[in-house]
Amino acid sequence: MTTGIIVLAAGSSSRLGQAKQQLVYQGQTLLQHALQAALDSTGTPVIVVLGAKAEAILPQLDSTQVQVVLNPAWSEGMASSIRTGLIHLQQVSSGCTAALIMLCDQPFVSSDILNRLIQAHQENTQQIVASSYQSTLGAPVLFPEKFFAQLLQLQGQEGAKKLLGLYASEVISLPFPAGATDIDTPEDYAALKAGETK
Template identity: 55%
Template sequence: MLLAAGSSSRLGRPKQLLAYEGQSLLQHSLQVALEAGTGPVVVVLGAKADEVGADLSGEGVHTVFNPEWQEGMAASIRCGVRHLQQVAPSVEALILMVCDQPFVSPQILQSLVKAHQDTGKPIVTCTYAGTFGPPTLFRKSLFPQLLQLTGDVGARSILKQYANEVEALPFPEGKLDIDTENDYQQMLSGNRTA
């Protein structure tokens, strides 16, 4: 599940549409998710949905509009989980991604799945900059908790609540996400751990 509903207020323009390696950040993230081959991809849109979602297509790609996108990331997670349950009811887990982490690769997503299979842990997340963060895999048994999230803090509360059931994989490049013009310039300069 790829979250792309935010308004990018700190950046002042839709970060989903920033150019990266000949395509938008959102298209890049979608390509990564598809190349990982881990299942259908639900893209959650919100702010400027018509513009942001204009070029999203492909087999296994499902877009959904989150009418509550202004509430924050939790509303997008809830919207995406509900949509995923409709389009792929037999799915056993989901990987939560954000579109502003340019250095996520198909291999990282595949590593999350493998760690989940190898350890049996219901949550497999990435670690960078001394904290947990996306991309993060959640087993289906935790979908009800994802559907209860509120506010703009994402799923971090679930990671804390189930701390003993979390498998963590190092992903130092995950530290760079694009929230400001400076972040974008860091990415363009090739600095992978700004």
């Protein structure tokens, strides 16, 4: 029973004004931090989906450990990156029983959080396992193989969250309060850095 990890990092960070993948926090870029958490977890393989600014981001990645996939349709929205990552996962790991989808802008994601999601999947193999924070469910989120077809049908700005609503009775939630912190604006990043210096 193996869980592949897909890190979504193809967006243009339009609200931020610079590539969020390259923002530095605690000595690493946000993307490097996300990938390290994935690599330190029990999930394998680790796939990162790049799109906007891929040329600038690629040199900062260790491509010996992670599989880099380029999404030429990144401007369509998050759905295209989910499809790109999942298609690659199915090609390189045909025995994969689940896909864990991560974002690159949640600085408090750790291998421990990811391992708890994977462990919950192993105990409930047909259930979606989502993180819960601020009265909502979201990423990182794990989907068993039976939901892959639905993930591949997502369009435009639709994220995996759509499926959490459609299949609410099949979702297990794990508390991850710090998951509410993500970096979308300069103010978000300033607040994160301010917390770092306390």
